[in-house]
Amino acid sequence: MTDTKPLPRATLGRQIRDALVRRIVSGELAPGERLVETRIAEDYGTSQAPVREALRELEAIGMVETRPRRGTFVRHFIQQTLRESYVVRAALEEAATRLALPAGTVPFEALHADVTAMREAADRGDVQAVGSASVSFHRHVIDAAGNELLKGAWEALQIEARTAVTLLAVEPALPEVAEEHAELLAVLESGDLAAACLLTRDHQWHYADLPHDAHGRARDSGNPDR
Known part of the structure; x- marks a missing residue:
C-alpha cells in the first residue's frame, strides 16, 4: 500500500514530484500507467494545482507524457535522457568556469555556504536539501559567468528537477556528494583554470554513467571510475 500521508504546504509541488519520482523509479507506477490529477491530489490531501505543477516538471524531464484528450501517462524510465542532459550540462558548466574564474567573479563565500549546507543536510539524511544546495552551488558559477545565453541553456535543462531525479534514482552516499x-570548490579557489575546467567536466560526467569518461577513457564496468 502506498504511503500517501498529507504533505506540508510549503513545497507541496516539489514534494509531490519527488514522491512520484520514487514511485516511478521503484516500478510502483508502471510505464504506460495513467496519472489522474484528482486521484493524486486526494492521495496527498491537496488541491490539483501542486499536482499539475509536479506533473509539468516530470513531463519536462521526460518521465511522463501528456496525450491530448487522454491524460498524463508514465513513460518508460530510460536513463538515456539523464545521461544526455549531464553531458550537455558538463559542457555548459565548463564554459561558465572558463568565463568566471579568469574574471574573478566566482562567489567563493556563497560556494562555501552551499558546501556547508550540503554537509549538514547529508548528516541529516535530507536528500532534498542536498539537491537544493548542489543546484545553488552550480547556479552561482553559472551566474558568475555573466552570459545570459549560457544561463538560459543551463536553466532549460530543468537542473533542479533532474538533480532530484538523479539523487532519488542513483541513491549516492550523501556525504560523498x-x-x-x-573538492571542486578547492580547485576553483586554487585558480588553476585547466584543473578547474577538467574537474567541472568530470563532476557532471560522473553522473552521466557512460561506459567512458570525459576524456574518452573506457571505464571498468564492474567498478566504474566515476
Missing part, C-alpha cells in the same frame, strides 16, 4: 563539491 558534499565532498565532491568541496
Whole structure:
C-alpha cells in the first residue's frame, strides 16, 4: 500500500514530484500507467494545482507524457535522457568556469555556504536539501559567468528537477556528494583554470554513467571510475 500521508504546504509541488519520482523509479507506477490529477491530489490531501505543477516538471524531464484528450501517462524510465542532459550540462558548466574564474567573479563565500549546507543536510539524511544546495552551488558559477545565453541553456535543462531525479534514482552516499563539491570548490579557489575546467567536466560526467569518461577513457564496468 502506498504511503500517501498529507504533505506540508510549503513545497507541496516539489514534494509531490519527488514522491512520484520514487514511485516511478521503484516500478510502483508502471510505464504506460495513467496519472489522474484528482486521484493524486486526494492521495496527498491537496488541491490539483501542486499536482499539475509536479506533473509539468516530470513531463519536462521526460518521465511522463501528456496525450491530448487522454491524460498524463508514465513513460518508460530510460536513463538515456539523464545521461544526455549531464553531458550537455558538463559542457555548459565548463564554459561558465572558463568565463568566471579568469574574471574573478566566482562567489567563493556563497560556494562555501552551499558546501556547508550540503554537509549538514547529508548528516541529516535530507536528500532534498542536498539537491537544493548542489543546484545553488552550480547556479552561482553559472551566474558568475555573466552570459545570459549560457544561463538560459543551463536553466532549460530543468537542473533542479533532474538533480532530484538523479539523487532519488542513483541513491549516492550523501556525504560523498558534499565532498565532491568541496573538492571542486578547492580547485576553483586554487585558480588553476585547466584543473578547474577538467574537474567541472568530470563532476557532471560522473553522473552521466557512460561506459567512458570525459576524456574518452573506457571505464571498468564492474567498478566504474566515476
